[in-house]
Amino acid sequence: MNKNKRKYISVIxxxxxxxxxxxxxETVGRELAKQGAILICGGEGGVMEAACKGAQAEGxxxxxxxxxxxxxxxxxxxxxxxxxxxxxARNIIVVKSAQAVIAIGGGYGTLSEISFAxxxxxxxxxxxxxxxxxxxxxxxxxVLTDNPVDAVNLALELAEY
Amino acid sequence: MNKNKRKYISVIxxxxxxxxxxxxxETVGRELAKQGAILICGGEGGVMEAACKGAQAEGxxxxxxxxxxxxxxxxxxxxxxxxxxxxxARNIIVVKSAQAVIAIGGGYGTLSEISFAxxxxxxxxxxxxxxxxxxxxxxxxxVLTDNPVDAVNLALELAEY
Amino acid sequence: MNKNKRKYISVIxxxxxxxxxxxxxETVGRELAKQGAILICGGEGGVMEAACKGAQAEGxxxxxxxxxxxxxxxxxxxxxxxxxxxxxARNIIVVKSAQAVIAIGGGYGTLSEISFAxxxxxxxxxxxxxxxxxxxxxxxxxVLTDNPVDAVNLALELAEY
Amino acid sequence: MNKNKRKYISVIxxxxxxxxxxxxxETVGRELAKQGAILICGGEGGVMEAACKGAQAEGxxxxxxxxxxxxxxxxxxxxxxxxxxxxxARNIIVVKSAQAVIAIGGGYGTLSEISFAxxxxxxxxxxxxxxxxxxxxxxxxxVLTDNPVDAVNLALELAEY
Numbered sequence: 301m302n303k304n305k306r307k308y309i310s311v312i313x314x315x316x317x318x319x320x321x322x323x324x325x326e327t328v329g330r331e332l333a334k335q336g337a338i339l340i341c342g343g344e345g346g347v348m349e350a351a352c353k354g355a356q357a358e359g360x361x362x363x364x365x366x367x368x369x370x371x372x373x374x375x376x377x378x379x380x381x382x383x384x385x386x387x388x389a390r391n392i393i394v395v396k397s398a399q400a401v402i403a404i405g406g407g408y409g410t411l412s413e414i415s416f417a418x419x420x421x422x423x424x425x426x427x428x429x430x431x432x433x434x435x436x437x438x439x440x441x442x443v444l445t446d447n448p449v450d451a452v453n454l455a456l457e458l459a460e461y
Numbered sequence: 462m463n464k465n466k467r468k469y470i471s472v473i474x475x476x477x478x479x480x481x482x483x484x485x486x487e488t489v490g491r492e493l494a495k496q497g498a499i500l501i502c503g504g505e506g507g508v509m510e511a512a513c514k515g516a517q518a519e520g521x522x523x524x525x526x527x528x529x530x531x532x533x534x535x536x537x538x539x540x541x542x543x544x545x546x547x548x549x550a551r552n553i554i555v556v557k558s559a560q561a562v563i564a565i566g567g568g569y570g571t572l573s574e575i576s577f578a579x580x581x582x583x584x585x586x587x588x589x590x591x592x593x594x595x596x597x598x599x600x601x602x603x604v605l606t607d608n609p610v611d612a613v614n615l616a617l618e619l620a621e622y
Numbered sequence: 623m624n625k626n627k628r629k630y631i632s633v634i635x636x637x638x639x640x641x642x643x644x645x646x647x648e649t650v651g652r653e654l655a656k657q658g659a660i661l662i663c664g665g666e667g668g669v670m671e672a673a674c675k676g677a678q679a680e681g682x683x684x685x686x687x688x689x690x691x692x693x694x695x696x697x698x699x700x701x702x703x704x705x706x707x708x709x710x711a712r713n714i715i716v717v718k719s720a721q722a723v724i725a726i727g728g729g730y731g732t733l734s735e736i737s738f739a740x741x742x743x744x745x746x747x748x749x750x751x752x753x754x755x756x757x758x759x760x761x762x763x764x765v766l767t768d769n770p771v772d773a774v775n776l777a778l779e780l781a782e783y
Numbered sequence: 784m785n786k787n788k789r790k791y792i793s794v795i796x797x798x799x800x801x802x803x804x805x806x807x808x809e810t811v812g813r814e815l816a817k818q819g820a821i822l823i824c825g826g827e828g829g830v831m832e833a834a835c836k837g838a839q840a841e842g843x844x845x846x847x848x849x850x851x852x853x854x855x856x857x858x859x860x861x862x863x864x865x866x867x868x869x870x871x872a873r874n875i876i877v878v879k880s881a882q883a884v885i886a887i888g889g890g891y892g893t894l895s896e897i898s899f900a901x902x903x904x905x906x907x908x909x910x911x912x913x914x915x916x917x918x919x920x921x922x923x924x925x926v927l928t929d930n931p932v933d934a935v936n937l938a939l940e941l942a943e944y
Binding site: 385386387388389 | 691707708709710711
Binding site for chain 1: 547548549550553566568569570572573576577579580589590591592593594595596
């Protein structure tokens, strides 16, 4: 694959997560690896682990940007643990390192990541996740889908430098 | 005032902001200072500047946690500029340093701060700001008000160690 | 005092520290407060606590930029705890927020802070602390003194915007 | 290679750097890749770029932990740019993500990284770089060598979890 066409996609979402979300995330990870994208995530469990598991099964590269001080906290499918030691401030790095973000489920941490992505003009594909309104006006910035393969295709299309 | 009763309240919100939001923020800042609270904010313009202006007028202490590398970027009503150089990751510090947060208007940066506060169990008083739903379920974590003095009283009541 | 003349000085150093260093730091804190400067530090024990204690005794403002997630870890003389949650990356904020730095004793954390200060062109007054050579050439960037009052006067003279 | 034996080594040093340092760094990068290690660095020019160039020539994985907000600032031999946006606070992540650090030349930024590594108990191999004394006592924590292949062998031997 042409190095210049390599894409960087982050997968964010709940930890823990539901079995349905886990399956979505694993399929997303698998498909990203099949298409040659590098998977970036927060390196922990739940959606992050499922996505890494899928990507690893297809020989993909998985990067886990960890909040704490030890690479031992990475899930077993992280190929390169990045040990930040900066706590949840690492959420911003997960987002900024991506050309597009796929959000699956998730809590307030995921909402913070979606916000940072939108603030930085990074496209977000949303699956079963948050929606929000500003002063009563719905915000329709998320690209919504329920299909993991569609999510990956959308992310790769929207991914720009 | 008893040192042990000193409260730390962050004011977050839009930059720029509407005249209505600016007035709200200034009144909030004034009232916080009157009640002896220390005002923490992101140190820039808009809602942050208006809040600092109000607090300074009442002799309050104002802390501005700046994203960039220079204290020159602080608004003129910041008494203590904290120069982080960590960009928007400083949003998390603005939130974590507070016992309660007052959100006035704001964009995606404000939404990220609200998310971080809720994730960390820090109460958020919302004025004319975001609302959000998770998987279709409305999230009612924000305490809503349109009255700046009420906002301050609520923040001080909810502020805990 | 003219607001525009307010100076921001960081005191860095060992935790724990020797009784001699503690005394130096307390005198430094006292003198900074007497001269109207705002004291910034890492908010923990040792040199940081002694400096805050001295400053508080003279009615000074003390800012503690904490590594962890709780303001409870601040020493009792910190007036405004800044809760960063970013671990030792907060060392950089301690340095960048100052117009001049006074280093008293200290270990590798202090050495990292001295390095960051010099990299950013912030003057460092050294008391009983590190010295270093690059490729065998001694680096004489630190201004050395054994006298705490001299240290404060030097810091205030060298402090620029 | 056994995944569990994969090692993470950071290369730090001057930007810009001398031709001699550039050659050292390139040989270090090459040798790290040959031995299956993943190369982590700050992602910029000078020593970082030379090390990545050497590693890429041998098909190694290169991670660049960037200070700014754009992956465009990565040198052309970085395979995975991590976009932190946290400025020089990213130095700490470069160090914490490694099991051992190789320092080649460098200025105050490199000295800060060496300090953080030693503070965190991460072994540092020094080539043509800083040395330092605490209160007049020389600190001999750095493992010194002039030979890039020796540097890599030492780093891999010392690399522990």
